Amino acid sequence: MPQTSIAQRKYSEIRKRAFENFINIRLFHFFIESPAIPEPNIDELIKLSVRKELYDLYARCHQMVSSLPVPDYPHIKIGELDKLYKNWYDKNTQHTSALENVFQEQHFFSKEEFIKFYGADEIDRSCTYCKVLESEIKKLAEHGWIKTKRHLTRGRTMELDRKDPFLPYTKDNVALCCYWCNNAKTDEFSIAEFERIGTAIHVIWTERLKKINKLKK
Known part of the structure; x- marks a missing residue:
């Protein structure tokens, strides 16, 4: 039977982040658009359908100082949010189980779906953007061509990237990517923009692998 311990660990990590994002964007929606309702309850959050532009605005607000008002919503400042x-x-932290059920059923992978998407431990996964394989990362590390000090904790296996960084973690918005592409793409670049960067990174990996193969001969 295939081992799936890596996929299960990744699932737990991404699910936690995705659920936090799921709650926070709905709270953001309520706080800026329903000032007369100071505190939304769980049922109200469940019913919300968040507009795409609010994801963009939510991301922008993370870059703003607390004394500034939310763009287009002058009645509330970042610090007040x-x-x-x-x-x-x-x-409400202890009372979010109903919201979590909706999140799991309608907005995220089941554990089985995620494991199928990520693959068993034996699979040689590749980065969506630079195409590097996990086996090639291992080879590069063994020959001193991996420079990051974080390689003990990150980089050995593929990570999860939101294709559109301003949309939630959903089945259609998640891609496998290496640590380096994930670190470089951040929330800044669209897929179309980052494909060009991924191509350049691919060239560098290929050159390093060729040097390793040349030394072996």
């Missing part, structure tokens, strides 16, 4: 988030979590 932070306080509203904290107050809501202080009161």
